[in-house]
Amino acid sequence: MPLDILPSVCPHDCPSACALEVERIDGNRIGRIHGAASQTYTHGVVCAKVARYAERQHHPDRLSQPLRRVGDKGVGRAAFAPISWNDALDAVAERLTRAAQHHGSQAVWPYYYSGTMGLVQRDGINRLRHAMRYSREDLTICSMLTATGWRAGVGAPRGVDGREMAKADLIVVWGGNPVSTQVNVMAHVTTARRERGAKLVVIDPYRTASAEVADLHLAPLPGTDGALACAIMHVLFKEGYADRSYMARYADDPAGLETHLLPRTPEWAAAITGLPEDTIVDFARLYGRTRRSYIRLGYGFSRSRNGAAQLFAVTCLPTVTGAWAYEGGGALQSNHGLVALDHTLTEGLDMLDRSTRRLDQSRIGPVLTGDRRDLGDGPPVTALFIQNTNPLVVAPESGLVRQGFLRDDLFVCVHEQFMTETAAMADIVLPATTFLEHDDFYTAGGHTYLQLGRAILPPYAECRSNHDVICALADRLGACHPGFAMTALELIDHTLRASGLPGVTEFPENGWLDCRPPFETDHFLDGFGHADKKFHFRADWAALGHDHEHLPAFPDHVAVIDDGDPQRPYRLVAAPSRSFLNTSFNNTPSGIAREGRPTALLHPAALAELGLADGERVRIGNGKGSVVVHARAFDGLQPRVVIVEGIWPNQAFEEGFGINLLTSADPGLPRGGAVFHDTSVWLRPA
Numbered sequence: 201m202p203l204d205i206l207p208s209v210c211p212h213d214c215p216s217a218c219a220l221e222v223e224r225i226d227g228n229r230i231g232r233i234h235g236a237a238s239q240t241y242t243h244g245v246v247c248a249k250v251a252r253y254a255e256r257q258h259h260p261d262r263l264s265q266p267l268r269r270v271g272d273k274g275v276g277r278a279a280f281a282p283i284s285w286n287d288a289l290d291a292v293a294e295r296l297t298r299a300a301q302h303h304g305s306q307a308v309w310p311y312y313y314s315g316t317m318g319l320v321q322r323d324g325i326n327r328l329r330h331a332m333r334y335s336r337e338d339l340t341i342c343s344m345l346t347a348t349g350w351r352a353g354v355g356a357p358r359g360v361d362g363r364e365m366a367k368a369d370l371i372v373v374w375g376g377n378p379v380s381t382q383v384n385v386m387a388h389v390t391t392a393r394r395e396r397g398a399k400l401v402v403i404d405p406y407r408t409a410s411a412e413v414a415d416l417h418l419a420p421l422p423g424t425d426g427a428l429a430c431a432i433m434h435v436l437f438k439e440g441y442a443d444r445s446y447m448a449r450y451a452d453d454p455a456g457l458e459t460h461l462l463p464r465t466p467e468w469a470a471a472i473t474g475l476p477e478d479t480i481v482d483f484a485r486l487y488g489r490t491r492r493s494y495i496r497l498g499y500g501f502s503r504s505r506n507g508a509a510q511l512f513a514v515t516c517l518p519t520v521t522g523a524w525a526y527e528g529g530g531a532l533q534s535n536h537g538l539v540a541l542d543h544t545l546t547e548g549l550d551m552l553d554r555s556t557r558r559l560d561q562s563r564i565g566p567v568l569t570g571d572r573r574d575l576g577d578g579p580p581v582t583a584l585f586i587q588n589t590n591p592l593v594v595a596p597e598s599g600l601v602r603q604g605f606l607r608d609d610l611f612v613c614v615h616e617q618f619m620t621e622t623a624a625m626a627d628i629v630l631p632a633t634t635f636l637e638h639d640d641f642y643t644a645g646g647h648t649y650l651q652l653g654r655a656i657l658p659p660y661a662e663c664r665s666n667h668d669v670i671c672a673l674a675d676r677l678g679a680c681h682p683g684f685a686m687t688a689l690e691l692i693d694h695t696l697r698a699s700g701l702p703g704v705t706e707f708p709e710n711g712w713l714d715c716r717p718p719f720e721t722d723h724f725l726d727g728f729g730h731a732d733k734k735f736h737f738r739a740d741w742a743a744l745g746h747d748h749e750h751l752p753a754f755p756d757h758v759a760v761i762d763d764g765d766p767q768r769p770y771r772l773v774a775a776p777s778r779s780f781l782n783t784s785f786n787n788t789p790s791g792i793a794r795e796g797r798p799t800a801l802l803h804p805a806a807l808a809e810l811g812l813a814d815g816e817r818v819r820i821g822n823g824k825g826s827v828v829v830h831a832r833a834f835d836g837l838q839p840r841v842v843i844v845e846g847i848w849p850n851q852a853f854e855e856g857f858g859i860n861l862l863t864s865a866d867p868g869l870p871r872g873g874a875v876f877h878d879t880s881v882w883l884r885p886a
């Protein structure tokens with residue numbers, strides 16, 4: 201059996217964007233996938249999900265041909281009949297045209313997210329959107345709150361090279377669980393521990409797999425990380441750990457910050473976070489005496505109404521100690537903005553009409569059910585064209601989302617790899633290629649490489665790439681743009697050259713180009729991203745979003761969270777699991793076997809109060825509804841906290857609604873962002 205080892209790039213929504221080596225068997229199947237050993241961030245390591253990608257690539261349920269729904273919405277494959285590609289594309293074009301004719305072009309909402317992170321196959325939908333003046337999509341569901349909080353202080357969309365974790369003496373993983381969701385971080389942490397005796401601290405509301413292996417774990421109540429960061433800074437100033445000469449040169453108002461922090465003592469933060477005062481002080485001293493301290497900021501603690509303010513508060517820490525200045529010091533949230541790519545061709549930005557309305561993707565439930573706060577004076581959405589996302593399961597307030605998709609007057613086309621629960625609500629379903637079957641290029645959140653991934657397998661059955669489908673629809677709709685006449689590879693080549701980078705033929709043969717800036721830039725020694733080149737302790741929230749009234753300039757605990765009441769005393773966190781990635785992989789046999797079933801981690805004291813034993817069923821609810829899961833006794837969290845890991849299919853729950861039935865579509869401050877971990881609930885025996 202001929203076996204080739206071919207390079208590729210993981211396209212999934214994960215900061216690692218691993219460089220891969222794929223075993224190809226007989227030219228049309230894959231075996232194991234390995235991490236590329238010579239790419240210095242991936243360093244030969246990939247997660248188990250992708251190592252076993254053959255399970256997903258060759259899954260018997262892969263969509264193989266275009267389908268037209270002939271039965272009821274939500275039933276699944278049995279409610280669909282095959283249709284030719286021509287007929288399917290004609291039908292989609294006809295329905296989008298009809299929606300635009302009846303209500304105006306903004307009645308059509310192309311809707312996508314990060315099922316692939318490839319810039320051609322993910323973002324090409326925007327070229328069609330702009331050419332046709334369809335409604336725009338505000339991309340709020342994942343990184344809006346982190347990006348806004350980071351920008352408030354740092355002012356530039358990049359952080360210190362993740363490989364420097366290996367050179368740190370202290371690594372703080374704040375609001376993330378890399379053992380489960382970004383395994384490469386742990387590889388660099390392990391190097392630092394082995395070679396330098398570095399300490400690992402994890403800050404997370406529950407004892408995750410990463411916290412299990414840490415030297416210290418702090419478990420604040422969800423939504424209180426801003427208070428913790430303030431108290432740490434209080435100690436840093438009070439006990440002489442603040443680097444006043446660094447701040448005098450690199451920060452806007454250190455004296456103002458010091459005064460502001462005077463009342464934000466460890467005692468004050470202990471009452472808000474639920475952490476012991478001593479623990480806060482001990483950690484502050486550890487952080488303060490370690491120059492090479494690297495904070496790896498996750499997304500978890502940003503998924504809260506005050507998430508941007510929380511993230512901003514944490515970015516102030518390395519500025520107070522001056523840790524940014526040292527190799528192995530500073531912080532990173534994401535490096536997706538590191539390379540200034542020219543997206544004009546891929547996204548059709550030269551056709552963007554800024555007068556078209558923007559609809560918030562996290563509020564798809566309210567949008568589809570006609571909420572005027574979203575639609576304004578514009579028309580209802582009567583046609584959706586969806587690629588790369590599964591909003592029936594992943595979007596907040598999923599009861600409203602389902603209600604919207606059930607509308608008789610809504611046309612839906614979904615282009616997907618599997619019959620997701622969203623696809624099951626569609627009128628037309630189109631089969632999509634995987635990353636192994638199309639060309640694309642990728643930036644990364646966790647590292648500094650720009651990477652090229654070429655197709656290494658023929659498309660499965662009748663599957664077509666997102667790019668091909670977008671171009672075919674553009675042709676039928678009369679949309680004109682040079683990007684519609686190019687292959688994916690030509691688009692990549694033109695984009696690279698327009699961005700001042702080597703084109704496809706000059707690109708490094710292994711497919712990855714390290715775009716790390718010089719040390720001075722990487723560490724902001726030549727200035728932060730604001731016009732005055734300073735780190736801003738005084739955030740200009742008004743410049744970052746319209747909803748800034750409740751956000752104070754200095755870092756603080758911003759008490760706008762859903763903090764419960766006597767009827768809803770528990771705080772729910774819907775955290776990621778190790779085996780699923782959003783809803784990708786939640787249908788692979790090994791992942792399901794490892795995760796078991798939807799489960800709530802409950803403190804033994806909470807179980808006792810409910811009169812429940814380990815393994816019994818518990819109903820979790822709030823004003824939006826309730827779901828039933830099995831309870832597991834777990835003492836690695838505060839008694840008020842409830843953890844449900846993994847975005848299971850709605851159908852995995854007894855009553856057919858998943859955990860996002862309970863989460864809110866309220867926008868985080870100041871410019872939106874999904875607040876998945878900011879949910880107060882009640883618990884009852886089921």
Ligand code: SF4
Pocket residue numbers: 210211212214215216217218246247248249250251381382383384781
């Ligand atoms: S760790 Fe992340 S980027 Fe790497 S293979 Fe797994 S999902 Fe992909």
